[in-house]
Amino acid sequence: MHKSGLVELEAVAAVARYGNFRAAAEELGMSASALSHAVAGLEARLGVRLFNRTTRSVSLSAAGEQFVETIMPALAEIRRAMEGVNTHRAKPMGILRLNSSVNAARQILTPIVLEYLKRYPDMTVDIVTEARLVDIVGSGFDAGIRMADSVPGDMIAVPLGGNLNFAVVASPNYFRNRPKPTVPPDLLGHRCIRARWPSGVLYRWEFERQGESYTLDVPGSLILDESGLMREAALTGAGLAYLSEWSVKDDLAAGRLIQVLAEWTPAGPGLSLYFPGRRLVPAGLRAFIDLIREVNGRRG
Incomplete structure (x- = not known):
């Protein structure tokens, strides 16, 4: 049996994430046609349909849900291994994937995210906003941003400023x-x-x-x-x-x-960036954390 390549697995993960072939293709820097062929080729070799397609929507099949759930942690590990090589560069480069609530993303956009992109033009910041708390490791994110009291106990948390009024x-x-x-x-x-x-x-x-x-x-x-x-x-x-x-x-x-x-009206716990502590911290995330601490220091 032909062994599936990393590009095909990344293609499946991206389509699952966006529910849309065009948006997934833009993220991966390939044409929608090429991405569709990659997914179709993988489905043919596996002998199962990973996605249910209509003219208006794309959704994971039952087999697709199981497949994506299995490959996502492995893909995250591969990305982190590649980022490990990135630590030897003078400046970080690559993609920093963050999961955040909408309001948290608004708060960090100008003082941190846009400043980060000015300093590190070879980096891309991909922020996915959603209300529910997700498994950032299993979903392929480098870090999450939530209220401090919502951060899972097995994560390392970095405060984003003080309490929230x-x-x-x-x-x-x-x-x-x-x-x-x-x-x-x-x-x-x-x-x-x-x-x-x-x-x-x-x-x-x-x-x-x-x-x-x-x-x-x-x-x-x-x-x-x-x-x-x-x-x-x-x-x-x-x-x-x-x-x-x-x-x-x-x-x-x-x-x-x-x-x-x-x-x-009492002050509540502020925002925190959090990430798993048991893995190598990618260079891009480490630079992001350093900027957060710098901004916090200026705020006093």
Whole structure:
């Protein structure tokens, strides 16, 4: 039997990751036609269909899911071995694959990611954003970025700044005919924009001041699962939103949003980059970590 090459395996992994042949081909630097032939050739030799294809979608078959789950850790090891050779270069080169929540990616994009690309023009940063926590090793990522309290215990974590402050905000228009809440229970008489965790559970708003605490299942007819959408809804006057202070700082400064209950909103754990400690740290990731620590040092 013909032995499958690394290009074919990478092709299958990329199509599985994107669910799209064209996007996978762009990542691998090959034509969509060449990628399709590589996948089809591998399927022919294996004697099974790895993907279910229609004119509108591409999805893994049952056999494909099992195959990809098996090869992904091996491909990650091969990439790390190749990155090991990269440590002998004067400057890192290659691809740094990161998995992150959307809001975390927004926070690090300008101060860290774009600065990193300026310093290391031979590097490519590939950020995949999703709400749920994934197995970064099994999914082929070099590192993940999440809230510090969400980092798996077997990972090495590098803080991305300090604690994260939160804010309860609404538009001036929302408060035009309503009193501002002064204590958390006042929220029960307001319209709130509710948040859903990736697990499907609705977030209960948390408050604390001088040893007194509240956890409220706030009322509201709008439920969203992404902070950018919550901010947009708050700006239009849809209700009160519980958001990271970072995400609304410009709106607060410009008067587009008004913060309430500031003395009641506690700081939460900040963001951390994390990666497996039992493997060689690729040169590109090591340079990224060094930049994070440099930026943290400037922030004091």
